[in-house]
Structure formats: structure tokens, C-alpha cells
Amino acid sequence: MENSGRPAVTLEMAVGDLAGTRIATDLGLDRIELCAGLELGGLSPSDGLVEAVLEQAHTAVTPAEVHVLVRPRPGGFDFTPDEVAVMIAEVRSYARRGVDGVVIGALRDGELDRDAHERLIEAAEGIHVTLHRAFDYVRDQARTLESLHGSGIGRILTSGGASSVGDAISRLRELVPLAGDITLMAGGGLSPENCEAVAATGVGALHFSARSARPAEAGVSLGSATGEGPGLVWSTDRDRAATFVRLLRAGTPTQA
Numbered sequence: 192m193e194n195s196g197r198p199a200v201t202l203e204m205a206v207g208d209l210a211g212t213r214i215a216t217d218l219g220l221d222r223i224e225l226c227a228g229l230e231l232g233g234l235s236p237s238d239g240l241v242e243a244v245l246e247q248a249h250t251a252v253t254p255a256e257v258h259v260l261v262r263p264r265p266g267g268f269d270f271t272p273d274e275v276a277v278m279i280a281e282v283r284s285y286a287r288r289g290v291d292g293v294v295i296g297a298l299r300d301g302e303l304d305r306d307a308h309e310r311l312i313e314a315a316e317g318i319h320v321t322l323h324r325a326f327d328y329v330r331d332q333a334r335t336l337e338s339l340h341g342s343g344i345g346r347i348l349t350s351g352g353a354s355s356v357g358d359a360i361s362r363l364r365e366l367v368p369l370a371g372d373i374t375l376m377a378g379g380g381l382s383p384e385n386c387e388a389v390a391a392t393g394v395g396a397l398h399f400s401a402r403s404a405r406p407a408e409a410g411v412s413l414g415s416a417t418g419e420g421p422g423l424v425w426s427t428d429r430d431r432a433a434t435f436v437r438l439l440r441a442g443t444p445t446q447a
Contacts, residue, residue: 200390202439203258203376204432205229205400207236211427212244214401216251218436221396223248224294226260229402230425233260233323235281241288249289258292258321259285261311268298268325275307282314292318294348296325303329312343321346324379327353332362336369346374348398355380356389363392370395383434390439397439401432 201221206212207229215223225244226233236244241259248255261278263270270278275297282293295311297304303325312320322344329335332352339347351359351366356379367375377389378398390397404423 200394200439201374201376201396202436203378203396203398204427204435205233205260205398205402206244206427208240208426209243209247212247212255213251214427214429214432216248216253216255217429218432219253219440220255220432220436222256222258222291224258224260224398225290226262228265229400230404230423231265232262234262234265235260235278238284238288241285241290245289256291258294258319259290260294260323261285262296262323268296268328270297270304270307275304275310278307279310279314282311283316286314286316286318290318292321292345294321294323296323298325298328301328301330303335308342308344315343319345321348321376323348324350327351327379332366333369336366336373339373340371344373346376346396348376348378350377350379353380355382355385357382357385360388360392363389363394367393381435383431383438386435386438397435399432399435401428401435402426403428403431 203222203224204215204220205224207227225236227236228234245257248257261281263274263277285293293315297307320343326347326349350356351362353359356377374395376396376398377394381399402425404425407422407424
């Protein structure tokens with residue numbers, strides 16, 4: 192199915208390894224969000240993984256930009272001063288290694304932590320900065336979006352404040368006219384079933400993970416508080432990723 196009659200959107204896929212990066216470049220995606228712990232909503236990746244993915248993504252036949260998630264732990268976005276200091280160090284490290292951008296977000300009492308954001312943006316030293324789904328936790332998305340103009344944030348990843356972006360079509364339509372020169376990127380529960388309706392809201396980019404799970408090898412507990420074993424191994428599903436591309440892109444890839 193072609194997306195004729197609808198403005199092209201850039202496509203971003205969250206990946207956690209070289210295999211996912213290879214799938215992204217093979218499919219001609221514009222951008223990858225690199226993170227560890229996809230099953231945890233994404234965590235800051237190691238420097239070694241960043242270096243390997245940059246080499247692969249930037250030298251592919253169809254190169255993809257690499258934007259790196261900066262999140263030191265799961266469990267929300269209200270970070271301590273020590274955690275903010277770690278994130279600042281990570282941003283500086285990633286920027287030195289040549290990433291195309293970083294993906295950040297911090298909250299304080301139900302609002303964006305402006306002080307943390309200013310310090311993180313300064314540490315990025317001019318590379319692109321995306322605000323991740325911490326934006327979905329603020330009390331007033333419209334007011335927050337308008338307040339971010341001129342802040343150094345170039346893109347916002349949002350599900351429209353819903354658990355699944357497919358349930359926030361009307362909210363996305365309300366936010367798009369307020370975005371100005373900030374790109375709204377819809378993600379969080381994006382699926383082949385809802386992606387075309389989400390794209391039709393007028394957002395400038397779409398974000399998905401296209402991941403699937405397989406059982407890990409049997410073994411002893413690795414220290415989980417619940418006593419669980421290794422559990423599942425998550426990875427990028429090529430067929431699922433290709434389905435997104437088929438539904439959302441009629442022609443050659445756009446460039447972010």
C-alpha cells in the first residue's frame with residue numbers, strides 16, 4: 192500500500208545491536224535510535240556498541256543517522272543530581288565519538304527539568320538533541336511544547352500522552368500546529384495496524400522498534416529480585432521492520 196497524497200515522514204527505528212543496525216540500513220531507514228535494554232524502554236548504550244554501530248551505519252550503502260539514547264536507568268525520568276551528572280558525561284562521550292544526535296529527557300515534579308536539559312544540551316556541543324517520551328509525562332503537553340521553541344530541542348518523541356500512540360490521534364493533530372520548527376515524532380505503540388493513521392496526523396517523523404523475543408538459554412537466576420532466570424532475548428525483526436517501510440514509504444528513502 193502506498194502513501195500517495197501524504198507528505199513523506201522520516202522513519203526512525205530503535206535498535207540495540209549491530210544486527211538491528213544492519214536491518215535499518217538495508218531497508219533504507221533515515222535514522223536509528225541506538226539504545227541498550229529495548230525491553231526496558233531503552234537505556235544508555237556502551238561506548239563500544241556506539242563505536243561499532245557508527246562504523247556500520249555511516250559506511251552502509253544507504254547510510255543512516257545514529258542518535259543515541261541517554262538514560263542511565265529504567266523506572267521513570269525524575270533523576271537525581273548524580274544521575275544527571277552521569278548523563279552529562281555520557282552526552283559528552285557520545286558527541287566526541289561522532290554521533291549525529293542524542294536523545295534526552297528529565298522531569299521534576301511533573302514538569303520538564305529545565306536545568307538538567309540546559310546542561311545536557313550544552314554538553315551536546317551543537318549536535319542534534321531529541322526530547323524523548325518524558326514529554327508524555329508532563330501535565331500540559333501543548334504549553335510545554337510551545338515553551339521549547341528556541342531551547343535547542345530539535346525533535347520530540349511522543350505518543351501524545353497515551354500508552355499507545357494509536358490512541359492519541361486527536362491529540363497529535365492538536366500538537367502538530369504548535370510544533371513550529373520542532374519536529375514531532377510519533378512513537379510508542381506504533382504498529383502496522385495504526386501507523387498509517389498516525390502518519391496522517393501530519394507529524395514529521397515516525398518511531399518504531401519492530402522487535403521480537405525468543406527464550407534465553409536456561410540457567411540460574413542472575414540476581415533478579417523476583418528470582419527469575421534469564422528470560423527473553425529481544426532483537427529487531429526484519430520482516431516486521433519491512434512491513435513498516437512498505438506501509439509508510441512509496442518511493443526512495445527521505446533523508447533526515
